[in-house]
Amino acid sequence: MKRFVAGESRSQATLFPELLDDFVSEDNPVRAIEAFVEALDLRQLGFKGVDPQATGRPAYHPAVLLKIYLYGYLNRVQSSRRLEREAQRNVELMWLTERLAPDFKTIADFRKHNGKAIRATCRDFVVLCRRLGLFSQAIVAIDGSKFKAVNNRDRNYTFAKMKRRAEEIDKSIERYLRQLDSADQGDPADTEAQTAQLKEKIAALIEEVQQLQFIEIQRTQAPDQQVSLTDPDSRSMTARGTGVVGYNVQTAVDNRHHLIIAHEVTNVGSDRSQLSRMANQARDASGIKDLTVVADRGYFKGEEILECHKAGITTYLPKPKTSPSQAKGMFPRETFLFIP
Numbered sequence: 001m002k003r004f005v006a007g008e009s010r011s012q013a014t015l016f017p018e019l020l021d022d023f024v025s026e027d028n029p030v031r032a033i034e035a036f037v038e039a040l041d042l043r044q045l046g047f048k049g050v051d052p053q054a055t056g057r058p059a060y061h062p063a064v065l066l067k068i069y070l071y072g073y074l075n076r077v078q079s080s081r082r083l084e085r086e087a088q089r090n091v092e093l094m095w096l097t098e099r100l101a102p103d104f105k106t107i108a109d110f111r112k113h114n115g116k117a118i119r120a121t122c123r124d125f126v127v128l129c130r131r132l133g134l135f136s137q138a139i140v141a142i143d144g145s146k147f148k149a150v151n152n153r154d155r156n157y158t159f160a161k162m163k164r165r166a167e168e169i170d171k172s173i174e175r176y177l178r179q180l181d182s183a184d185q186g187d188p189a190d191t192e193a194q195t196a197q198l199k200e201k202i203a204a205l206i207e208e209v210q211q212l213q214f215i216e217i218q219r220t221q222a223p224d225q226q227v228s229l230t231d232p233d234s235r236s237m238t239a240r241g242t243g244v245v246g247y248n249v250q251t252a253v254d255n256r257h258h259l260i261i262a263h264e265v266t267n268v269g270s271d272r273s274q275l276s277r278m279a280n281q282a283r284d285a286s287g288i289k290d291l292t293v294v295a296d297r298g299y300f301k302g303e304e305i306l307e308c309h310k311a312g313i314t315t316y317l318p319k320p321k322t323s324p325s326q327a328k329g330m331f332p333r334e335t336f337l338f339i340p
Helices: 029-038 060-075 080-089 092-095 104-113 115-131 159-183 188-221 275-286 302-310
Strands: 139-148 234-237 240-253 258-267 290-292 314-316
Touching: 029 060, 029 092, 060 080, 060 092, 060 104, 060 115, 080 092, 080 104, 092 302, 104 115, 115 258, 115 302, 139 275, 240 275, 258 275, 275 290, 275 302, 302 314
Parallel strands: 139 290, 290 314
Antiparallel strands: 139 240, 234 240, 240 258
């Protein structure tokens, strides 16, 4: 094709092979990841596998896996399988890992077994940002995000769910018993198979009732009267108007560079009791004494604002609209202005 930009032939050999380093610019973020990880003391941070085993197959160094994890975090690649594919085709990851491509199970196990060490790495990164003066602005924004757990909604039990399920089982048993009575009055040859099937369903429901009774004992012993079977620490909470079983992740972000200063995972669905704790964590992490915190109206609680005031933290957040006047078609108090 003439008068178009022409590429090189895939079978064309080159006299001087291109270096992988030539494809990564000097200001590429992967170079910052490389420098940061190489400066860490992984043994002191608590990473497993720093010292190799004397026998067995050689393992990947934790520094390589940490670089992959940080690259995925920076580029919003969370899946271990996607990180495995990126390590095989992404030039930046090839440069970062020196062409090593661990499988997804190795990447997933690294994250699973080094949770505390990764959290300590985040703290070291915050300390580095403090030394570089990136937290010069004394304004921090706090917000929460709902993260869905592996636990299915059907395997999460609250008082309302237990009550509703018990009522459904009672109605089902009554319906099956009525069907059994109707079957007894019919032709025995036609109803024998139907009767056996109904008895199996009733037995299954009775077994489920026994399981619910055991779960009810666990639920009543829980502090928040809630039980999750798959992820025991996950809880049912509201996210954007719908119910979800998961976690409430609190983050504090600086105003200038949008860096996460502090974060915490909680299973409390409401944000109203999180303001003072996150504000204090952000102040301790950033080293700023006169800190200003901004949050939405979901954090508005008098006790939390008072705790921030006692700690010398200035808070800005809107007051929630709790007046029922507007819902009734009346003017709320905010629309009136007093003129003396």
